[in-house]
Amino acid sequence: YTEAWDKDKTQIHVMPDTPEITLSKQNMQNYSAYKYKEGYRKQLGHHIGARNIEDDPKMVWSMHVAKIQSDREYKKAFEKTKTHFSSPVDMLGIVLAKKCQELVSDVDYRHYLHQWICLPDQNDVIHAKKAYDLQSDNCYKSDLEWLRGIGWVPIGSLDVEKAKKAGQILSDKVYRQPPDTIKFTSVTDSLAMVLAKHNAETMNKV
Secondary structure, eight states: OHHHHHHHTTSOOOOTTSHHHHHHHHHHHHHHHHHHHHHHHHHTTTOOOOSSGGGOHHHHHHHHHHHHHHHHHHHHHHHHHTTOOOOOTTOHHHHHHHHHHHHHOHHHHOOOOOOOOOOTTOHHHHHHHHHHHHHOHHHHHHHHHHHTTOOOOOTTOHHHHHHHHHHHHHOHHHHSOOGGGSOOOOOTTSHHHHHHHHHHHHHHHO
16 A cells, blocks of 8 residues: 555656636746736837837838848849840841841842943943933923024914904004095096185185
C-alpha cells in the first residue's frame, strides 16, 4: 500500500477545470493585456496625428519612397534585358516588314538614266530637234500670235453688204452732189428764164 503511494507522491495531478487553475489563467490574461497597453498609455498625449495620410509629410514621403523603390525593383529586370533583343529572321512579321520596305523603297522604284554624250550634227539629234520644234508650244502658237489682231471678214457676206449700204447712205458726197457734175439742159424761153433775165437787166440799170 505504501509502496504505491511512494511512487505516486512524486507526480502531480492537476485538474484543468479547478477554480484555482481557472482563476490563475484569467489573471495571466489580464496581466498580459495590461502590459500590452502600458506602452500605449505612456504615448498618449505625446504624438500629434493627422486626419489622413496625405496630411502627414513624413507618411507622404515614405509612400513616395516605397513607390519609387517598388518601380525600381519592378523595372530592374526590364532595364537589364531591354537592350538584349533577338528575333528569328524568318519570322512572319519581319518577312512582311522587309517586303513592305522593298515596295516602298525609292531606290528600286527610280532607275536613273545613264549619262551619255552625242555630237550636235548627228542625224538622229537633228531629227529629234526638228520633232521637238514641231511639238513645241512656241512653234505651235507662232501662227496664232501672227494672226492676232488681224480682222478677216468674207467678202459678200450679209454684214459686209449692210456696212457698205450704211456707208453710202451716210456719205456726204452722195447726199450732196455738186451741180456741175449733173448734166442737164434748160429751155431758154421758159417763163422762169425770161423773168430771171428781166430782173437781171433791171438790176444792172439801177
